[in-house]
Amino acid sequence: MIELDGAEVTAWSPDPAGGPDRVVRLLGPVDLRLTERRVAVVGANGSGKSTLARLLNGLVLPSAGRVRVDGLDTATDGPAVRRRVGFVFTDPDAQIVMPTPLEDVALSLRRTVPDAREREARAAATLARFGLADRAHVPVHALSGGQRQLLALAAVLATDPQVLVCDEPTTLLDLRWRTRVDDLLAGLPQQVVVVTHDLEAAARAERVLVVDEGAVVADDAPGPALARYRSLMAGARAAHP
Ligand SMILES: Nc1ncnc2c1ncn2[C@@H]1O[C@H](COP(=O)(O)OP(=O)(O)OP(=O)(O)O)[C@@H](O)[C@H]1O
Numbered sequence: 001m002i003e004l005d006g007a008e009v010t011a012w013s014p015d016p017a018g019g020p021d022r023v024v025r026l027l028g029p030v031d032l033r034l035t036e037r038r039v040a041v042v043g044a045n046g047s048g049k050s051t052l053a054r055l056l057n058g059l060v061l062p063s064a065g066r067v068r069v070d071g072l073d074t075a076t077d078g079p080a081v082r083r084r085v086g087f088v089f090t091d092p093d094a095q096i097v098m099p100t101p102l103e104d105v106a107l108s109l110r111r112t113v114p115d116a117r118e119r120e121a122r123a124a125a126t127l128a129r130f131g132l133a134d135r136a137h138v139p140v141h142a143l144s145g146g147q148r149q150l151l152a153l154a155a156v157l158a159t160d161p162q163v164l165v166c167d168e169p170t171t172l173l174d175l176r177w178r179t180r181v182d183d184l185l186a187g188l189p190q191q192v193v194v195v196t197h198d199l200e201a202a203a204r205a206e207r208v209l210v211v212d213e214g215a216v217v218a219d220d221a222p223g224p225a226l227a228r229y230r231s232l233m234a235g236a237r238a239a240h241p
Contacts, residue, residue: 006065040202043211057085086161090168092152146177
């Protein structure tokens with residue numbers, strides 16, 4: 001279970017008036033217990049969704065409060081937390097580091113599968129599971145954007161994390177690939193926390209968090225949570241026509 005207790009994120013920011021840098025609050029304080037298998041996070045651009053997502057696996061550490069995964073504190077048990085919680089970025093190029101898909105998935109297995117041959121066999125099996133068997137040795141730059149997103153997912157899921165956090169995993173994809181990635185995420189046995197601007201995808205979650213100006217302003221079933229988000233956005237449009 002992921003638990004946030006009074007978790008806050010602050011950062012130093014330049015003063016637009018030219019004064020000394022100031023501390024700004026990006027998120028929180030947030031208190032959450034995430035137990036549902038499908039959780040969606042929605043909110044306006046710059047509201048703090050990525051900051052919240054990154055807190056969940058220790059990519060961002062809380063400036064105050066605590067974030068724990070199965071009792072492990074992200075601030076003191078980072079590597080163990082990241083073995084439990086996989087993270088997928090919007091842009092697959094942010095996480096694909098090797099020249100070919102096979103090498104990239106094999107790299108993510110380097111800690112859990114010490115034997116190189118077994119690692120390669122496991123990587124090949126993972127690529128096959130994601131429909132990328134025939135792409136295993138193709139240079140990654142020759143893959144389509146959709147195939148690269150699948151590869152990024154495959155490399156994270158190869159290590160079998162208990163939780164998958166995805167930060168807008170379908171934002172860069174066309175409808176066909178978006179549907180494919182959505183279906184894949186829906187079929188995973190893991191707990192999945194997904195940040196998304198796709199309200200149809202969010203409606204399929206069990207629980208939806210609405211983030212606005214660094215606060216979780218709604219935390220509910222999809223119906224009421226998305227209604228709150230729509231009314232927030234309508235209010236913002238009225239204020240800034
Ligand atoms: N390290 C940082 N230092 C200063 N400000 C930051 C830092 N990281 C994020 N921010 C600011 O915090 C706010 C929230 O950013 P965040 O990326 O969490 O928003 P978001 O809801 O994911 O946005 P988007 O939908 O556009 O991706 C933004 O105003 C962003 O510019």
